[in-house]
Amino acid sequence: MIAREARPAAPALDRTILGMFLFIASEAIFFLSVVVAYLASREPGLADARANLDLGRTAIFSVALFSSSATVAVANARRDVRWLGATMLLGAIFLVGQGSEYARLATIGIGPSSALFGTTFFTLTGLHGAHVLVGLIALAALAAATTRRTRGVGPITWEAVSLYWHFVDAVWVVVFSVVYLGTFL
Amino acid sequence: MSAVPLWVARPAGASAAGWLRTVDHKEIGVLYIGMGVALFALGGIESLVMRAQLATPNARLVDPELYDQLFTVHGVTMMLLAVVPLLVGFANYLVPLMIGAPDVAYPRLNALSFWLSLVGAIVVYFSWIAGGAPDAGWFSYPPLAERAFAPGPGVDYYILGLAVNGAGTIIGAINLAVTILLMRAPGLRISRLPLFVWMTLVTSFLILGAYPALSGGLVMLFVDRQLGGHFFDPTAGGQPLLWQHVFWFFGHPEVYILVLPAMGMVSEVIPVFSGKPIFGYRFVAASSVAIGFLSFSVWAHHMFAVGLNEFETLLFSVTSMLIAIPTGVKIFNWTATMIGGRIRLLTPMLFAIGFIAMFVIGGLTGVSLAVVPLDLQTTDTYYVVGHLHYVLFGGTMLGVFAGAYYWFPKMTGRLLSERLGRWHFWTAFVGLNLTFLPMHWLGVQGMARRMWTYAADTGWGPWNFVETAGAFVLAVSMAIFALNVVRSLRGGAIAGDDPWDAFTLEWTTTSPPPPENFRTLPAVTSRRPLWDRKHPEMRDAS
Numbered sequence: 232m233i234a235r236e237a238r239p240a241a242p243a244l245d246r247t248i249l250g251m252f253l254f255i256a257s258e259a260i261f262f263l264s265v266v267v268a269y270l271a272s273r274e275p276g277l278a279d280a281r282a283n284l285d286l287g288r289t290a291i292f293s294v295a296l297f298s299s300s301a302t303v304a305v306a307n308a309r310r311d312v313r314w315l316g317a318t319m320l321l322g323a324i325f326l327v328g329q330g331s332e333y334a335r336l337a338t339i340g341i342g343p344s345s346a347l348f349g350t351t352f353f354t355l356t357g358l359h360g361a362h363v364l365v366g367l368i369a370l371a372a373l374a375a376a377t378t379r380r381t382r383g384v385g386p387i388t389w390e391a392v393s394l395y396w397h398f399v400d401a402v403w404v405v406v407f408s409v410v411y412l413g414t415f416l
Numbered sequence: 417m418s419a420v421p422l423w424v425a426r427p428a429g430a431s432a433a434g435w436l437r438t439v440d441h442k443e444i445g446v447l448y449i450g451m452g453v454a455l456f457a458l459g460g461i462e463s464l465v466m467r468a469q470l471a472t473p474n475a476r477l478v479d480p481e482l483y484d485q486l487f488t489v490h491g492v493t494m495m496l497l498a499v500v501p502l503l504v505g506f507a508n509y510l511v512p513l514m515i516g517a518p519d520v521a522y523p524r525l526n527a528l529s530f531w532l533s534l535v536g537a538i539v540v541y542f543s544w545i546a547g548g549a550p551d552a553g554w555f556s557y558p559p560l561a562e563r564a565f566a567p568g569p570g571v572d573y574y575i576l577g578l579a580v581n582g583a584g585t586i587i588g589a590i591n592l593a594v595t596i597l598l599m600r601a602p603g604l605r606i607s608r609l610p611l612f613v614w615m616t617l618v619t620s621f622l623i624l625g626a627y628p629a630l631s632g633g634l635v636m637l638f639v640d641r642q643l644g645g646h647f648f649d650p651t652a653g654g655q656p657l658l659w660q661h662v663f664w665f666f667g668h669p670e671v672y673i674l675v676l677p678a679m680g681m682v683s684e685v686i687p688v689f690s691g692k693p694i695f696g697y698r699f700v701a702a703s704s705v706a707i708g709f710l711s712f713s714v715w716a717h718h719m720f721a722v723g724l725n726e727f728e729t730l731l732f733s734v735t736s737m738l739i740a741i742p743t744g745v746k747i748f749n750w751t752a753t754m755i756g757g758r759i760r761l762l763t764p765m766l767f768a769i770g771f772i773a774m775f776v777i778g779g780l781t782g783v784s785l786a787v788v789p790l791d792l793q794t795t796d797t798y799y800v801v802g803h804l805h806y807v808l809f810g811g812t813m814l815g816v817f818a819g820a821y822y823w824f825p826k827m828t829g830r831l832l833s834e835r836l837g838r839w840h841f842w843t844a845f846v847g848l849n850l851t852f853l854p855m856h857w858l859g860v861q862g863m864a865r866r867m868w869t870y871a872a873d874t875g876w877g878p879w880n881f882v883e884t885a886g887a888f889v890l891a892v893s894m895a896i897f898a899l900n901v902v903r904s905l906r907g908g909a910i911a912g913d914d915p916w917d918a919f920t921l922e923w924t925t926t927s928p929p930p931p932e933n934f935r936t937l938p939a940v941t942s943r944r945p946l947w948d949r950k951h952p953e954m955r956d957a958s
Contacts, residue, residue, distance in 0.1 A: 246521045246598045253590045257624045264632030264662050268647060275653030344644025347653040354639050354647075 251391045255398045258362075262402050265358060266409055269351045273413070276348030280414040283341055283348075285332060292328025293407050295321045296363070300400045303370075307393040310386070315374045318396065322367050325403075329360050352410065359399070359406050366399045439523040440931060441512050444530050446827070448505025451534050452498050458541070459493035460894065462486045464887055467851075471884035473872035480868040484551035485570065487866055489540070491554025492574065495670060496581060497537040499812060503677040504533075504588050506819055507616045509827060511592060513922035513929060514610045516601025516937045521594040529588035536581025543573035550574035553866065555663050556637065558648035558656045563641045572641060575634045582627045582634075589623035592616055601921065603940035610920045610943070611694060612819075614701045615680030618708045619673050625712060626669035633662040657722060664715035672711040674808060675775075676704060678815025679746060682768045685818045686750050688918045689765035690757030693944060693956065696749045703742035703749075710739040720788050721795040729788055736786035743779055747772060763837030764916075767818035770845055774810025778803055781856065796866075799859025805852040814844070817897070824904070825911030829927045832908065836900040843893035850886025854879040919944035 299321035306314030333353075336342070343353040373392045377384045438444060466486050469477045478486065508526065512519055520526050543549045550570035552561040561571050596609070596617045609617075637659065639645035646652035648659050687694045694700060716724060716732040724732070750772055759765065781803040785791045794800060817840070825831050859865075863876050870876050914923040923946050925934050938949045942956035 244598065246594050249598060250522065250590050250594045253593055253624055257586050257590070257628045259628075260625055261628035261632050264629045264665070265635070268632070268636055268658055268662070271655060271658050272647065272653065343639060344646075347646045347649075350639060350643075350645035350647055350652075350654070353643075354636065354645065358635065 245387050245390075247387045247391050248394070251394050255394065258398065259402075262358070262405070265355050266405060269355050269409060272347050272351045276346065276351060277414065279341070279346055279348035280352070280410070283336060283339065284352075284411060284414055285335070286411050286415050289328065289332060289407070289411055292325050292332075293403065295328070296325040296400055296403050299325070300397055303393045303396045307389050310377070310383070310389060312374050312377050315370055315377075319367055319370050319374070322363055322370070322396075326360060326363055326367075329356065329363075355406055355410065359402055362399050362402065366396050369395060437527075439519075439527050441520045441523065441526060442509050442827075442929065442933075444526050445505045445507075445509025447530050448501045448508055448533070450505075451530075451537065452500075452502030452505055455493050455498035455537055456502065457894075459490050459498050460891065462490040462493070464891060466490065467884040467887040469869065470880050472881065473870055473874070473877045475869055478868075481548075481551065483868040484866075485544075485549035488550045488553055488556075488570075488574075489544075492540060492550065492578070493537075494808070495554055495674070496578060497533075497540060499674050499808070499816075500585060501533055501537075502816055503619070503674070503812075504585070504592075506681070506816075506823070507592055507612075507619075507677060508588075510823060510922060511595060511613055511616055512599070513826075513925065513933055514613050514920055515596065515599060515604055516921045516934060516940070517595060517599040518933050520591050521599060522591050525587055526591050529584040529591065532584025532587065533581050534584075536577045536579070536584060538577075539573055539580060540577030543570050543577075546573065555667060556659075557663075558637065558640065558659050559650070561637060561641075561659075562648060571637070575638045575641070579631055579634050582631050585623055586627050586631075589620040589627075593620040593624070596620075601937050601940055604921075604945075607698075608940065608943045609701075611683035611697070611700055612677070612680035615676045615683070615704050618704045619676045622669045622673050622676070622708055622711060626666040626673065629662055630666035633659060633666070636662070657719070660719050660722065661715070664718045665712070667718065668715045669708075669711045671804075671807065672707055674812050675815075676707065678771065678812040678819070679704070681815050681819030681822070682750065682771050683746075684920070685764045685768040685822050686753050688822075688916050689760045689762060689768070690754050691760075691917075692753055692757045693919075694749065695752035695755075696745075697943060699745050700749045703745040706742040707739060710735060710742070714739060717786055717791070720791045733786050733788050737783060740779065740783050740786075747776060747779075762821075762916075763832065763834055763841060764818045764822040766838070766841045767814050767821065770841065771811060771814040771818060774806055774814060774845075774848065778806030778808075778811055781806065794859055796864055797859035798855040798863045798865055801865045802852050802855030802859060805848070805855070809848050809852065817841075817844070822916065823922075824901070825915050826922055826927045826929070828905060828908075829911055830904045830908035831911045831915060832900050832904045836896055836903070840893055840896045840900060843889055843896060847886050847889030847891075847893050851883050851890060852886075854883050914946065917950075919947045921945055924949070 299318045302314050302318040302321060305311070306318060336349075341349045341352075343350050369392050373384060373388060376388075435443065435447065438447075465478060466483065469475050469483060508520065511517075540550070546569060548568040548570045550556065550566075550573060551568070552566050552571055552574075556571060556574060559565055596613055600606075600609070636645070636647040640647050640649065640654075646654040648654050648656045650656060683694060683700055713735045714732060716728060717736040720729060720732070750768075781799070785794065785800065785803060821832055821837055858876055858879055861874075861876065863870065863874070870880075911927045913925065913927055915927075916923070921934075921937070921940070922929075924938055938945045942948055944956050948955045
């Protein structure tokens with residue numbers, strides 16, 4: 232027992248990082264509930280989904296979001312604002328893709344109220360899109376603080392923001408699989 | 417020691433602006449407790465109106481529409497807006513003191529969680545003056561909660577208020593969990609944590625697992641109501657049962673979120689007032705973790721009557737019975753702690769013993785409801801209402817009062833009156849049994865919950881009258897407690913640092929504690945650091 236006490240403590244987990252992990256865990260449960268709802272409503276909406284979703288286009292825009300996980304990792308490793316900029320650009324491209332998909336669906340009369348498929352599709356992808364937007368704001372705030380503050384921003388902040396961005400990306404892996412791949416494959 | 421409560425005398429707390437901008441965990445704890453007390457009073461008034469309406473058959477004190485709003489808001493208040501802030505408030509105040517930390521991990525975020533919680537509660541209550549309160553029950557089942565059947569704005573205020581309140585609760589849980597995991601005093605290993613802190617840790621994880629599911633459900637209900645969605649609309653292929661699954665995935669852990677911290681309070685009080693360490697510390701802690709895990713696997717026992725398949729019915733019946741095991745373990749731990757102890761029957765201990773007795777009744781009826789045939793007969797009757805009030809009033813609230821009498825001297829520097837405390841306890845004990853015990857046989861006789869009135873020839877009148885009388889005894893009991901608090905704040909006996917000859921770190925600092933909590937910390941080498949300091953010849957082994 233005494234020997235255990237005297238042993239030098241392992242480098243402690245930073246409290247901001249642990250807090251971010253717990254926040255991400257709670258967000259994961261939040262998305263899980265909506266994904267479960269999507270799956271539970273899948274059968275009645277499947278024909279609508281097959282007829283109207285554009286797998287190819289969305290796959291291309293998804294590649295932008297997936298690759299932004301790599302750019303944010305580089306940005307975090309090098310503390311480099313330019314790589315943050317690249318991440319934001321890729322995230323914005325993804326949102327534009329989402330927006331154009333929404334616009335296309337709207338022109339053919341599919342919205343949150345049109346049928347069960349519209350309800351579940353717009354809720355799930357909309358919630359994810361909102362999280363991407365929040366991530367973009369966090370990235371922009373990090374970039375602004377890094378360039379403006381003479382002392383820069385601590386490594387923990389870089390780490391926390393990039394963790395959140397990875398999470399937003401990981402959610403899309405699930406959402407894209409469930410909504411797009413699950414419909415066509 | 418200071419005779420005037422520091423949290424009142426401190427510059428930050430002296431003005432309204434000070435309370436608005438405080439980031440001190442003790443002041444935020446007091447704000448949370450104040451919010452909890454205020455909402456508990458509102459929820460209590462709602463229940464008194466309902467009891468007055470039910471006192472006699474065919475009463476017309478309130479109309480059915482108002483009655484629906486009363487039971488809905490009473491449920492929402494007690495389950496989410498009153499007791500959670502009370503418990504989180506105690507945790508906010510006590511956890512840093514009990515683990516020897518200067519504050520919580522994120523003091524500013526702590527203020528944000530409180531204000532979000534409060535704004536959420538205000539949004540729910542604002543509905544009363546904005547076109548009608550929610551009236552679809554505290555669990556707002558669709559299709560009743562859909563726009564077609566609840567066209568007023570009440571359910572929308574419910575959605576918005578609970579979403580905001582829940583965000584505050586989630587942030588608060590992250591804060592408490594990180595504080596407990598990373599900010600303990602040197603030597604305070606996780607295996608030496610005071611049990612209230614243990615239970616707070618488990619509760620924080622339950623909040624993180626359960627509340628986001630509610631948020632998800634609320635978003636879906638919002639989409640249905642405001643964007644014309646069809647999640648729960650069977651005419652468009654949606655499934656009302658989906659809401660029930662999502663809601664109870666949150667709702668059952670919520671019950672443990674409400675009861676575990678109270679169990680933690682009792683686990684602090686009973687050893688101190690028995691003059692012994694807790695019996696089977698590891699079992700108390702481990703059984704809490706077991707309850708935490710199991711609580712996520714029992715949700716569909718709220719749904720036996722909807723026609724689950726045989727496998728689901730069996731599964732949720734078994735898991736619901738299983739959860740009685742870790743709960744029963746705790747009952748034995750507490751009673752075994754008292755056996756052979758030097759018991760001091762002061763008010764905190766009275767409430768702690770009352771907690772055990774009442775919680776056992778609520779727990780046993782809970783097991784009976786896990787028996788599917790019995791559940792099918794009693795579902796949506798007063799039997800269930802009686803069960804849940806034994807757990808949440810007889811359990812949680814008696815536990816909270818035990819904690820309130822125990823820690824009030826630490827928070828204010830003054831003792832509460834023992835004489836009034838005894839009046840408070842016995843009126844509460846008698847009142848709650850009068851109110852909630854007859855519900856069991858009324859329920860078995862078929863009295864449905866939420867019924868606005870009943871015919872005289874049902875024969876339910878006399879027992880309903882007894883229940884109503886009991887509810888007003890409870891109201892008197894709460895008034896005695898309020899009187900006790902006010903009189904003590906004005907001129908109660910000075911408590912000193914350690915009025916109960918207690919064991920844990922919060923009693924090593926002044927009452928109330930200074931803003932930085934501790935000037936010096938005793939070395940922590942066991943679960944009872946203060947005991948070790950007072951009795952070096954009888955130090956606990958590590």
